[in-house]
Amino acid sequence: MTTATSPWLVCRRRRPDAALRLYCFPHSGGSPGEYVRWADTLEDVEVWGVQAPGRGSRVAEQPVTSVREFVDGLLAATEFRGPFAFFGHSLGGLTAFETARALREAGRPMPERLVLSAYPAPHLDHPRTPLHTLGDAELLDAIDRRYGGLPAALREDPGLVELVLPAYRADFTIFETYRHASLPPLDTPITVLGGDDDLATPLLPEWRRHTTEAFELRLLPGGHFYLRERPEEFMNVLRSVICP
Template sequence: MNGAQGNGVRATPWLVCRHRRPQARIRLYCFPHSGGSPGEYVRWADDLPDVEVLGVQLPGRGSRLMAEPLTSLPSVLSRLLDSAEFEPPFAFFGHSMGGLTAYETARCLAERGRPVPEFVMTSACTPPGHPRDNGLRTLPDAELLAAVDGRFGGGLPPDLGEDATLRDLIMRSMRADITLSETYEPLPGPPWTGPLHAIGGRQDLPEEILARWEEFTTGPFSLTMLPGGHFYFRDPAHRRSLLGHLEGLLAGATAGQRRM
């Protein structure tokens, strides 16, 4: 997996790509969950042959594992937008904490007069304004690990406890992300004005909570519920449903571009 560079876009450690497709009809930028790396998201390119899939890689994970992680969304947005260019046409997908990051990145791009995504999809993510400070960020590592693993249904590597050095590095980035999420406050300014699509697992967040994302866009909104828990897309059948849904939205976005 390499830092993204193509069609004149400068290389940056903030973006990674498994399959470069400079001639793709559209690009999908994926924002990972707390403590997560973009690796599992960029593999979706295997099932989206006409799409260039890129992952947003925050400091403290993946090839940036040794970098100091960031603990606030404004600091992430400032450094991401100073370093990365999003090559249109493109769309955003963000899972859990990544949903907030994707949404606020889209708003910041609009505020700066830069190209904006054709749509934003938030996955398994509570909307802005929803209570999210559960005090997890202050727990000792062992308690934090148990709480996160219990809450999110096995989202952590099963052998994490066997390698103390790796565990410490992963816990550092996870704690930073949880701090970012628990201290998040919506950025000032107008809401997102483009299409927003919320999606989640039926055994995770209640549908009525995800439906509140409609309040945070003046554009079209949709809500899709799939079977499964917080990481519903790790089930092969549910992942196919998600990617089929994404593929339809991406095709619709490029069709709209061709009609312009």
């Protein structure tokens, strides 16, 4: 896996002549490794993963604990080269959206499209149980119970838990302390994806108010990590969205 000049970006397969670059913003506790592997399927796309402090090769760095800190750090170090699109799953949907808004405020190039997955429309009030204040074991139990997707190997390796738990806690701090600032909608098409059995799904349609361009909501079978449950179906949908 190669890195760009920005420490925030990693890439599995460089494709300088690709018609589109897809920048992927991971879910809470997630790393870009899961997303950059999509390059094996998206053969005409250069896929980049966003790697925040505290993850992967940056595991020794202090994780960020607010959306503002995340976005400021990413934009200060990163130039998004176009044409490009953003994909964000769960918390990544929020950070992708706020990054796009910050790019607009800075007068910088904008993504061709936002693909936002399994994250409620950000202006809505919805329960934010303070998971980030729980003890280590309680935090892992709560994450697994609510969202699923925790690897068994993680739960069985205390050393690995100690290594990655700060990133989980930081990400839930970002989510649970986020306060939406009302700004004009983006002039960027938004596609929202979700699982039809996910708790966030009833709150997805309200994303339409955050764009003046085309809006599309597409649901697939599954829960919060629906994209792992039927990966081939998900990749077909993603390809149709970003490579119409």
